[in-house]
Amino acid sequence: MSDERPKGPWEGGPDSTFAREIAAGDEALDRPHPTGPGGRRTIWPRIDLRAIGRGLVVPVLAIFTALVIGAFIIVLSDPAFWQELATDPLGAIATGIGNVFAAYGALITGSLGSPTEIVQAIGSGDSKAITMAFQPISETLLSATPLIFAGLAVALGFRAGLFNIGVEGQLYLGAIFAVYAGFAITGLPWFIHLPLAILAGMLGGAIWAFVPGFLKARTGAHEVIVTIMMNYISYQVVMLVLKTPGFQRPGRDDPISQNVLPSATLPPLIPDLRVHVGFFLALIAAAVVSWLLFRSTKGYEFRAVGLNPGAAKYAGMNIGRTTILAMVASGALAGLAGGVEMLGTQGNLTPGFSPGYGFDAIALALLGGSRPLGVVAAAILFGALRAGSTPMQAATGTPVDLVVVIQALVIMFVAAPALVRAIYRIKVGRTTGTEVFSKGWGA
């Protein structure tokens, strides 16, 4: 909230024509109501590019700043740089800058592909070459898929005033349920089996999230504590089921599940590329969450409870039930992240299958301002960083860990917008969606 903003004359001024004049002149305002005849009216202001631009300032600068600091790390962490510095400082700096461009160049071509290669491949008409050229993008979208689901799970929780740190655990449960449905049910055609396995994944996450939701609603137990603890339980549950006969792959001693049947496997979007229909489902999920939050009565309740539980209670909403429902919906999305990863990407369950999707998801929800579209964009960015990191290491020797550092810096700057504004001397603007984050911590 920007407390410094003074009350404008239109807010208390007695002279309405004066107020209207001010209203017409103020850049921050939407069009005065009512709209003219035939104008389509919405409860929400129509898309205001300037407002969107303002909302993007902090995330974009956060990413930029993180990349700049990452550049310093590339230079300073290179032993050759320090050796050369003593003898030839200018040369050392030049080499360092060269290294930065090489590393970031490799990161970009590793995640998006090289434009010349794409053009040549299309020009040659060779289908194999075209596939190869698009492979980096495919890998980016593949990495982004579970991140979108998980990010949506956290964002939905934020909107309802819940800080769901348990996405990681819910994702594991979703994976268990989806894999089991994927190999244990046999004899079904794909158009029944696949949806069933996906639903099973949702169910697994939802059940796991119901517990903290229920405990919060009934006893006031803080969801942050409960979900963190349940994450630990979920790791052990995975170990347990992977050692259980009937779930463990026959003939294996290590913890690995049976393989998902072809009838429950998400097909690739494009033959020979790894990105699968799961990415498409993730986009649908984003649209559904967007509808749920901003176009449905349940979403109205979620947001009301998240912003002001006192007023939600006054308005006759059932806070406990809304909390449980929001938690379950968030868990179902987390379960989808795990389930889709199983059914589309991995095909079987192993203990450490998630490299921390559920925790990256918190960062994504923050970076995306708890808006579904923002989460999708942030997830694709993180997916690109992830997909590009290995080719970067291969090409320039810059360790993949740099990407983790960059992600951490992005999160740090997004979580501390005041820091970004101070660095770039931006005046305090209007509130953005990230305040939901701090609200999530509230009682």
Place this chain on the structure above:
Amino acid sequence: MRLELHGITKRFPGVVANEGVDLVVEPGQIHALLGENGAGKSTLMNVLYGLYRPDEGEIRLDGKVRTFRDPGDAIAAGIGMVHQHFMLVPVFTVTENIMLGVESTRGRTGFLDYKTARSRIVEVSERHGLHVDPDARVEDLPVGVRQRVEIIKTLYRKADVLILDEPTAVLTPQEDEELFEIMRSLARAGTSIIFITHKLNEVLEIADTITVLRRGKVVGSTRPADTNQGELAAMMVGRSIKLVVDKGPAAPTEPVLSISGLSVRDDRGHLAVDSLDLDVRAGEIVAVAGVQGNGQTELIEAITGLRAPLSGSVRIAGSEVRAAPRKVFEAGVAHVPEDRLEEGLIPGFTVAENLILNTYYLEPYAKGLRVQRDAIVATAGELVDQYDIRTPSMFNDVGNLSGGNQQKVIVAREFSRPIKLLVASQPTRGLDVGSIEYIHKRIVEKRDEGVAVLIASTELDEVLALGDRIAVMYQGRIVGILDPSEATPERLGLLMGGAQLADAIGVMPPAGPRPPDAGSAGVAPSAGGGAR
């Protein structure tokens, strides 16, 4: 100290909050600063207190130009401010609170020197009749005494200019008088006082000079002897204002709200409402007067289903209220809650979204799970016009509206439904005269339409202006029901204070339904008269 503000201008993006404001406060003068919400009083005081830097203009103290980078500079220059919301640490003692930030220590050891601090506090408070126990914990003190602690805090820091930001908003009438005595004593000793308020009668009583701000500019200065309430109100608002609510006699019919033997516990488990009986009939306004914290909040919450009663019953139009706010709304009750921002509205939602806060799930605003945008926007557009909600558009965040317009959003939402009972708690708290006039008019309109109205207010003016019957609440009980004709501020003040009438409570007439000719059939509490 002589304080001069010259040509103070402070701009915010898109708004000029102060424009060329001149203000001179002579030593020992009580200078009232009057203006509506958003008139620029707070901005001006924040400039003086070093929280904002003026874009133009200068501050002079005894003729010397001063610039304040932060409140520390202002305090060092002898400016003290008592904020409307007290800045005290509840678990600290009075002494600890007062010395906080200017701790005196013993020699070089760094140990706190409570003894010196304490004796200085006693000395300062004795001098101006600010009676406070320096060893009491602040959380145990009543509001009036906490305010004294705040005043001592500024004097302890050797303030020569004292800014009091709406100091009477939280006080009982008796406490008001005590505060005024203190202010006079301080002024005699040479302290300059800037007194910020909405309340016109207080200004006329206490001020030496009155300056009125409107839309960031000084519209005039005057003296109490040369003006009257109507003129001041007109200066504040820019048009003439009716200070007395226009209302005919009530024509009450059958009871809509019947409360019998109601007991309610507060959050801490204490009995807040103690076997209370009260009826409110269609077509009358019952005003519940009382000092904050005498059970009004819990009473209202029990009526509106927000709090389950311990025992007793609340009936609305014949049927029992359960602890379910939605059922209460659906039974035809409108509720204007005590705290706009904690309960009444959702800052972060648009005006339109707030206008459907308790009807969002009903047709035409929803069909199944689907929110019906067109219906909501159509209704919101009508209500914004009809209730004159000043907002750039219905899509603006309600949190950015002024207090008066936020309250209009609530009033519009609650009054536009078909209702039988209106329950309003502090309906005009913190509002300016223009908004108060407006909301009072709407409440009387509802009464005249045959709605039963229950108002809880700590403002005596409001209680006297609106009530067809005035029920005084003290320690969870109704200690008397008065007819407005016999309810003087003094008598109400005494009843609200409670203590003097403790033995008279037993002889109070019961608060029950009375014959329809209530306009003249007020029951005079004999004790109220006797206590005068």
